[in-house]
Amino acid sequence: MRLSRRVTELVESATLAVSAKAARMKAEGVDVVSFGAGEPDFDTPAHIRQAAIEALNAGQTRYPSPASGLAVARKAVCDSLARDAKLHYSPEQVIITSGGKDAAYMAFHALLDPGDEVIIPKPYWVSYPEMVRLAGGVPVFAVGPEKNDYKLTPEILRSALTPRTRMFILNTPSNPSGVTYHPEEVRALAQILQERDLIVLSDEIYDRLLYDGQKTMSYAAAGERAYAQTLTCNSASKTYAMTGWRLGYAAGPVEIVKAMAKLQSQSTSGAATFSQIAYATALSADQSCVATMRAEFERRGAHMWRRLTAISGVRCPKPTGAFYCFPNVSAAYAKLGVRGSIEFAARLLEEARVAVVPGEAFGMDEHVRLSFATGMQQIDKGLDRIATFLR
Ligand SMILES: Cc1ncc(COP(=O)(O)O)c(C=O)c1O
Structure with a gap:
């Protein structure tokens, strides 16, 4: 074969x-x-399951329309980002995807041409390097000192940059290390990256699971330039115990979101309709x-x-x-x-x-x-x- x-x-x-x-x-x-x-x-919490059951019983079983995400789900994402991350996006800056994995996968396909480099901090989530390669990109790994819990210092980040760098991935809190960047550390990285013509994929899938009084900040909140160069990715999976529902999103510059929507319209046709309605409930209901x-x-x-x-x-x-x-x-x-x-x-x-x-x-x-x-x-x-x- x-x-x-x-x-x-x-x-x-x-x-x-x-x-x-x-x-x-x-x-x-x-x-x-x-x-x-x-x-x-x-x-998955009972009120979220109930929202899906009600959506199913109400006939929400057809193709999601538009493929880029139901209006109710995109609005819920915008409201939750404003509430939790102090980030202001409009619904056309948001795409609902079949999980955070799908959001990252489409982002690489929307942004990378053969030979484009993507800086991936180590340790990394298993799928990033292979997804980057599938999209024709070249993973470039960078690791911080052990005494810094492997977090990148500005100097290390700077030394990984080349004229071919097209993207930087920040995953905080991190899978697999559980380590989280403080707001000042995020700002220090942004200080360097804002000088460059590149896109930051900020994978914030664990952003609601913080311990020990740890503070963090969305990369896009680091300043105007950071906001303009960032695709913020998140998902229902870890926050709401919804791994099997396959729901995630990306929020960022309209051009990138539109390109991803084009890909989505020719691939999965979007996340399941009743799942999206339940996600809207998850994001907007009481967060206890x-x-x-x-x-x-x-x-x-x-x-x-x-x-x-x-x-x-x-x-x-x-x-x-x-x-x-x-x-x-x-x-x-x-x-x-x-x-x-x-x-x-x-x-x-x-x-x-x-x-x-x-x-x-x-x-x-x-x-x-x-x-x-x-x-x-x-x-x-x-x-x-x-x-x-x-x-
Ligand atoms: C860092 C990170 N990003 C993205 C994902 C994708 O999760 P999902 O596709 O279930 O939203 C995972 C799942 O393990 C993860 O750990």
Whole structure:
């Protein structure tokens, strides 16, 4: 079978082997503790489900019109951005997409020509480099110092810029590290980027999950120039425990949003109609469900981080957002005789029955990612096993 070169060259996720094995072991009845999940373990709140049921019963089952997003959903996005991020967008600056992933995917296709460079800070969300390559772009990786929790300093960002730089991706709070840029750090990056003719893709999918009093700022709020050069992406998935509903959005310059709408009209035709109506409810109704889930994640995250950093040789940035810990476990590699995070995760799964995601998938092979979107008991059970495994 001859497949396209594009797909043949696509790198398959290194995480798949471990997660497939964990699923196999679970199916065979093995008691595996899984820290692999990239999704909240809560149900979608009842009032959001109810809004979808009512929309379905009211006949909202036809093609979404327009394909770029229902007026009610786009207005709800604008209102929520004004309320939560102090960002003012009009509905024609917003496109509703089938998840945040789709928003990023279309943004790269709308903006990149072959050879255009995209600066991607490490550690990165697994999909960015492959999406950039699929769109013909060239990923350029940059990493900050460990003492800065890997956040980019202005100097490091400046040294990654070239005449071919077309985009910069900022994902704060970060998947996989849980690290968050402070408003001053966002402003310092904007100071440099505003001199350049490029677009910033600001992936703010975890922006409502902040801990420890952490403050952050939307990149687009860093100033007029930042606003004009930014595509702000977000999603229903993590904030409202709606991963299966496939809803996200991008907001930014009208030309980019229109280009993405053109792509969407020739691909998915837009996000499901009744899903969009439920998303409008999620964004505009009382937000206490978000506060409840956030508080629970904060409790679990602090506990997981305390337990991880109590293990000798393990170093880990404190998660101030999202729901992941990203410890450096490489001190144990020599003793275990493993060459990197994939082998480490495989051994941890086989011998300790704990599933984690190898850091190699996020561009940092000394680390593994643990999700704390799982109950406290599982966290303790898994951490007991990891501590014994590393002893
Ligand atoms: C940083 C980041 N961006 C985007 C996404 C995409 O999420 P979704 O397509 O479910 O909205 C994810 C999901 O894990 C993520 O972690």
